[in-house]
Amino acid sequence: MPFVENGLVVRHIQVSRSMYELEFIAPAIAPDCVPGQFVHIRSALDNNPLLRRPLSLYDVDKKLGSITLLYKVVGKGTSLLTRIRPKEYVDAMGPLGRGFSLLSPRRTALLVGGGVGIAPLVYLARVLQQQGSKVKVIHGVESRRELVALGKLREIGVEFLPSTMDGSAGYKGLVTDLLLKKVNPADIDFVYCCGPEKMMARVSEIARQNGIAGEVSLEEYMACGVGACLGCARKLKSSDAQYKKICKDGPVFGMEEIEF
Numbered sequence: 001m002p003f004v005e006n007g008l009v010v011r012h013i014q015v016s017r018s019m020y021e022l023e024f025i026a027p028a029i030a031p032d033c034v035p036g037q038f039v040h041i042r043s044a045l046d047n048n049p050l051l052r053r054p055l056s057l058y059d060v061d062k063k064l065g066s067i068t069l070l071y072k073v074v075g076k077g078t079s080l081l082t083r084i085r086p087k088e089y090v091d092a093m094g095p096l097g098r099g100f101s102l103l104s105p106r107r108t109a110l111l112v113g114g115g116v117g118i119a120p121l122v123y124l125a126r127v128l129q130q131q132g133s134k135v136k137v138i139h140g141v142e143s144r145r146e147l148v149a150l151g152k153l154r155e156i157g158v159e160f161l162p163s164t165m166d167g168s169a170g171y172k173g174l175v176t177d178l179l180l181k182k183v184n185p186a187d188i189d190f191v192y193c194c195g196p197e198k199m200m201a202r203v204s205e206i207a208r209q210n211g212i213a214g215e216v217s218l219e220e221y222m223a224c225g226v227g228a229c230l231g232c233a234r235k236l237k238s239s240d241a242q243y244k245k246i247c248k249d250g251p252v253f254g255m256e257e258i259e260f
Contacts, residue, residue, distance in 0.1 A: 002096055002226070003028040006044045006089040010066065015148040018073045019116060020082055021058070022090075027065035029094045033057050035124035036099030036217055036252040039067065040225040043080070044089035052093060053077050054222040054247065056120035056194075059152065067092075070119040070148065096225050097251050100124050100192055100215055105132035107189040112203050113139045114175055114195020118149045120217050121194055126156050135159065138183070140175025140199070144168040176202045185210035191255070193217070201260030214255045220246040 007024035015021050029039065040052035059068040073079050084090060100120075103109045109128050111121040118139050128135050135158040141147055143166045153160045162170035163178040171178040176199060185206075191214030193203045200216045207214045220232035227248030236244055237259040244250065 001032075002094050003032075004091070004093045005029060007041075007067070007092045009084055009086050009088050009090060011068075012084055012086055014082075015070075016145050019070060019146070019148055020073070021068060021070055021148070022081070022084070023066055023068040024090050024092065025065050026067050026092055026094075029092060030060055030065045030067055031062050033060045033062070033067065033095045033123075034099035035102075035127050036120050036215075037095040037097045038120075038225075038251065039069070039092050039094030040096060040222075041069070041081070041090045041092045043084050044091040051077070051223055052091070052225065053081060054096070054225055056217070056251075057095070057123045058119045059123050059126065067094075070116065070122075072116040093225060097247055098249065100217075100252050102131065103128060103133050103190045106134075108134040108136065108187055110179075110183060110188045110191045111135065111137045112175060112179060112191065112193045112195070112199075113137070113149075114199040115141060115146065117193075117195030117199075117217070119194070121192060122149050122152050122156075124192060125153060125158050129156050129158055136183070136188075137161070138163065138175055138178055140164075140178065140195070142166065175199065176206070179203065179206060185212060188212055190214055193255075197260055204255040204258070204260065207255060215252050216255055216258065217251045218246050218253060218258075219251065222247040 007026040011023040058070040194217040223231040227245040232246040233243040
């Protein structure tokens with residue numbers, strides 16, 4: 001069940017030209033969070049923007065009751081979020097949505113992120129690592145300045161392979177090309193993916209060709225976050241008779257459920 005509470009902001013920093021990391025204390029929400037879910041937030045001072053913004057769980061510390069979010073400024077709503085300062089409060093609702101299925105211990109998971117799509121994969125990597133799974137993460141960005149999750153992934157202790165389009169770090173080129181050239185499908189038991197849909201479509205295709213199951217996290221505009229407004233409804237396949245509410249039925253879906 002989602003909770004609504006005012007979360008005390010303890011850290012809010014700019015980590016790249018357009019990305020920010022926001023950490024707040026939410027003792028009612030944090031204990032129930034699972035990787036792949038999201039929270040809906042806005043400033044608690046002036047309710048600006050009017051509608052909350054859905055942001056993936058980037059990291060969660062259940063002992064401290066803290067939630068960390070990674071977001072990219074893409075419009076007025078996220079731009080307004082950058083004004084929130086430490087010791088102020090966010091109006092938060094969560095946890096929301098369906099999260100990732102967790103791989104069994106001692107099996108190997110491949111996590112593929114594109115751009116800010118790395119956000120929900122970091123908390124997933126932490127939980128999988130803690131439960132004894134082997135975790136490999138590959139992340140594709142434009143340049144090394146956008147490898148903002150590197151510190152957290154090193155702290156967690158997972159294997160990490162970056163790709164950059166300008167060649168400033170790791171493999172030069174698309175993250176899907178890195179996947180094909182540097183990852184042995186025989187070593188992977190399950191694939192998790194989040195990022196641009198074109199990238200997720202290619203990752204899903206590669207996984208399917210190699211008989212590997214997986215899940216993806218979709219992004220849609222979510223006004224209410226609880227499935228009431230239907231703003232995020234879409235058909236996962238053109239042949240589907242029913243629409244899915246991404247905020248409530250997802251945002252995580254099995255790769256086999258989606259026709260990109």
